Every structure is written in C-alpha cells, then in structure tokens.
Amino acid sequence: MTTVFGLLAIELVLALIGVGRSNAQGDPMMGFSKQVPLLERFTDEDGKVWMRTAENKLVWFNDQRFPLTKPANTQRIFCLGGSTTFGRPYDDNTSFAGWLREWLRHVDASSHHEVFNAGGVSYASYRVAAVMEELADHDPDLFIVYTGQNEFLERRTYADFFEQSKTQLWLTGLLSQTRMYAAIDSIIRKNDQPKHATESITLAAEVDERLNHTVGPSDYIRDEEWSDKVGEHFRFNIQRMITIARSANAKILFVVPASNEKDCSPFKPDPEDDSFESARQAFDAGDFDLAHSAFQSAIDRDICPLRAPSDFAQFIRELPESDDVRVLDFESALRDVCLDEHGHDILGEEYFLDHVHPTIDAHRRLSQWLVSELRDAGWLTADSIAWNELSRESVDRVDQTVLGRIDRRTQGIAMRNLAKVMHWAGKFEVAAPRARDAIKMLNGDAESQFILADCLRWTGQIDEAVIEFERGVKDYPVYCRGVQRYGQLLLEMGDNDAAREMFSIATIGWPESDPRHWGARFQLSIAHLGASDFEAAHRELLRCHEHAPDDLDVMFALAEASAGIGKSEVAVELYERVLDEFPDDVETHLNLGYTLLRLNQTSQASMHFETALLLAPDNVRAKAGVVVISQLNESTK
CATH class of the missing domain: 1.25.40.10 (Tetratricopeptide repeat domain)
Structure with missing residues (x-):
C-alpha cells in the first residue's frame, strides 16, 4: 500500500511540474529502421505557419495541410488507414475523407471542420498507429480509422512478444499512459540508442511489400502460426490506437472494412479448397446464404490474404463503444444496400473497383454514414442536421463540388x-x-x-x-x-x-x-x-x-x-548439352533418339528411347521409337 501511495505521489508531483502523459503507447513488436515524419512545417507568403504532407511522403500520402495553430471553433479530424482511406485508385478528392469534408460544411455549418486525409498506400495497422502517434501532437479532436486490409503485405517475424501473457500486455499498456512512464521514457530516449536487434521487428522506413519482390503472389505460403501472430498484432494495434487517442484527449471512430467477395477470386487459392467455386455455384443457384459463407471462407483461406479476414472485421465490430470510441460497420451497411438494390447481400463489383477499393459512390455512401455516426455520438454541434435532411440544392452542391474535381x-x-x-x-x-x-x-x-x-x-x-x-x-x-x-x-x-x-x-x-x-x-x-x-x-x-x-x-x-x-x-x-543439365527431360531424350536414328546410330538411339519410356511409360513417341528400333533390329538379322 505504501508503494502505491508513493507512486501516486510521484504522479501528482510530475503533473504539477508540467510533465504530461505519453501520447504514444509503443509497439513492443515493431522497430522501424528510422522514423520519417509524415508532416513538415512551412510558412506561406502571408506568414501563416502550416503543417503539410512532407514531400518525400507524397508517394504514399495525399498532399494535405492544416494550420499549425488550430483556429477557434474548429474540429480537427484525422482520417487514417491504407489505400482505401487514401482514395485509391484515385485520390483524396473522391475518398470518403474528401466527401466527409464537403458534407460537414453543410450539416454542421456553425462549426469549422478540418478533415485531413492521412491514409497511406499499403499501410497496415502498425504503420497507421505510428502515423497516429505523430498526429496526436497536433491537437486532434477525432481520429477516423479504416484498417485491416494490409496486415499481410510485409514480411516480419515475431520473437518473444507472444510469450507474454495478456495480463502482461495489459499492464504494459496501462503503465505506458502514466506521467512516470513518460518521464522515464524521455530520459531513456535521450541517453540510449534505439535497439532493434532481437527485441522487436525492424521494418524499413516505408512499406516494402512482399509482392514487389515476386511475379504475382508466389512468395506466399500457408503458415498458420505466422497468420495467428499477425492477427494478434493487429488486435494489439487497434487497442494501441485507442490509447493514443485517449492520451491526446481525442475521440476515435473505427470503420469495419468491406471487400469484394463475389467478383474477385482468391489471389492464391489453397489447392485443396474449392470455396470460391462452390460460392459461385451457390450464388448462381440463388442460395445466397450458402454463397455468403463460402465466399467468406474463400477470403479467409486465401494463401495470399490481401483482403481483411473475417475475424479482423469481427474484432473491430465487437469493440466496446464508449463516449470516446465508436464503430461504424461499413460492411454491414453496404450489405443492407446491396440487399435492397440487388436482392442479395453478397458484395461485388457493384461497389468495388477491385478486391478492396470502393467505387466513388461507395465512398460517398460511407461518408454519409460517417456523418450519421458523428451526429448519433454527439460529436457534432447541437444544431447540426442529418445529411438526409439537407436540401436538394445542398446535396447537389456537394456532389458537384466533389465530382467536379475529377479530371477525366x-x-x-x-x-x-x-x-x-x-x-x-x-x-x-x-x-x-x-x-x-x-x-x-x-x-x-x-x-x-x-x-x-x-x-x-x-x-x-x-x-x-x-x-x-x-x-x-x-x-x-x-x-x-x-x-x-x-x-x-x-x-x-x-x-x-x-x-x-x-x-x-x-x-x-x-x-x-x-x-x-x-x-x-x-x-x-x-x-x-x-x-x-x-x-x-x-x-x-x-x-x-x-x-x-x-x-x-x-x-x-x-x-x-x-x-x-x-x-x-x-x-x-x-x-547432349541439355541432358547434362536435365538428364530426366523426356522430350530431349526423344528428340536426341530420333536424331541419332537419322545418323544410323541405332544403339545410342535405343538407349534414349528406353530412358524416355522409363521416365514416361505412356509416352507415344517413346513407344514408337522402341518399335522402330525393334523393326530395324529384325531387318538386320
């Protein structure tokens, strides 16, 4: 008990002298070779100071900016995630963040809203969390996170982390939120060089996709243990993001990701799994319940998993909601639309451009649902209105603004x-x-x-x-x-x-x-x-x-x-030179055998025909060659 009171006293003293809690709950599984900031400071011609996307980040991020000092009556919203948040295959203009920015001007006109698109192409949850740590220092009010599709893109290994119990992980996370932790961490950072050797996974400063090193998804093999650890890491980082948001006194809204299941087969199907073919047959037969489960199984069993597995989506869906944590089930909402428009709830090319990237209209729908979620949570001003209560003129103005920015x-x-x-x-x-x-x-x-x-x-x-x-x-x-x-x-x-x-x-x-x-x-x-x-x-x-x-x-x-x-x-x-390298190549033995026959070298030809027949007992050319040799031998008797 004395120890507890002592720790509380230290926390109180640190608070009085101005030491804040750490904004970052470090990821004990990850180490980055170097931290390359997303943002850089610049001053415009009027002397106003801004934070903008760093030039060397524009390969992965949209070109965005916000004032260094947040203006009064402003809600600062950071949208994070991977390429869906980015707006791929297009950009921020038609992303859900771009649509949301325009809707908020109309549904919550009494307040100013800064919507910053921080979606990074191919960024998985651990990289999203690292970006979030940086953004937490810039007076955020709300984080909107759409993640889960990119968790298997990068090679990484897991060592001692998973030997820790859940209690140990929880305790580490809890302690990381204290001022004492922040003070000690600050001292350590100043005096120690970062360690990456065996304590954590070292990743490059930017995404290095496995697919960049192969022709197609050939690099992927079935590895259930690794997949389980990737899942554990994903769940850890979702909780980590909640901690980061709370440390910054910000709210956080998670979006349950959705995927194209009907019109995109597995990238590397399991040879023993026919889930996708069964799903297509069930769909064509009108058995949509069976099709739904089979399509989902095909995604979950994909050896090259470039779509969020169902347990990832379910984990986000089941996050406990509170005053500062909310969940928008994009997948379920889109299924409801699909059911209404097509008579089934199997998601496909009607809403996706490829395996995961929504159409412009699907981004628009998501932005509308986000507005509804923000209002339901009480995160907009009291006099805000629902998007579906906007005048036709206002809706048309939003559509014209967003779609008018599209360059054909x-x-x-x-x-x-x-x-x-x-x-x-x-x-x-x-x-x-x-x-x-x-x-x-x-x-x-x-x-x-x-x-x-x-x-x-x-x-x-x-x-x-x-x-x-x-x-x-x-x-x-x-x-x-x-x-x-x-x-x-x-x-x-x-x-x-x-x-x-x-x-x-x-x-x-x-x-x-x-x-x-x-x-x-x-x-x-x-x-x-x-x-x-x-x-x-x-x-x-x-x-x-x-x-x-x-x-x-x-x-x-x-x-x-x-x-x-x-x-x-x-x-x-x-x-013969080819056979030196490939002594069991049937076609080479056969071609050589028939060439030797033309040279009347029957004994050598016979040897190659016999070899070919041993390697391929049903080969017609090999059998024919043996018959020819036999006939030649008979004729010379």
Missing part, C-alpha cells in the same frame, strides 16, 4: 494502373473491366487495349480476345508489348504464320539492348519451327545463342532447327 484523364490513368496491377496479380476478371474503363475515359489507350485482350485470353474468351487484339494491332501497330502478347496467343492457337508477323514487329520494335527484344526473337524462332521453316528458325536461334550461350531453351530449339536443316551432328551435341 487522371481518372483514366488511374483505371489503367489498376488494370495493370490486377493483370500482374493474375486477377484477369477484375482487370478486364478496369481496362475497359480506361479505354473509354482516355478515348483509346494502347496499354489498356492490350491488357483487356490479354485478360480475355487468360479467362478463356479466345474469340473475344482475338477481336480485341486485332483492334489493338490496327490502332497501335507499333506497341511492341501488346503485339508480342498477341503473337503468343496466335502461337498457342497454332497460327504460326500470323504469329511470325507479330513477333517480327516486336523484334524490330525492341532495341537489342532490351531483354524483351531477345524474348521476341526467340518466340519468332519458335513460330518459324512451328511453320517448318527451319532455315529461318536456325538463323534467328543462332543470334539468340550468341546472345545467351547458356540458355537451355535456346539450345534445345537450336538443336531442333539444326536437325531440320540437316545438321544432325550439331543437333546431337546440343541435345
């Missing part, structure tokens, strides 16, 4: 970029409509045209793909990347002559210093082989072989071309 070309480029990302990720069913949007908004666009055609190709709509590719070649005949893709489709279709024309254009278009030149030249040679033009194939492949003498694909094709023009000895040598 900028919007088209955003759609093109979104199509590119989704195409890269293998989400062709999502990329195709965005490519169509870009073509329309940009009044034609080469890259978008060929992305659309390629998406149709990969979704099995071959006739439609050919039509779009032909349109692209007609309108953009020297767009090498698209022409080359069309050549690949023609090659798959067996139209070697047309493929040769496309690859010839690409070969001429790409300079030899560009690796794509050599890819196109190699594909041209394969088309020549398919057309049995061995002379042309040999000519192109010699160039490729000179450029990449150790490339085994080139070596294999060159062997085939050499055999085709009668240079069987050269072909044998090349095939």
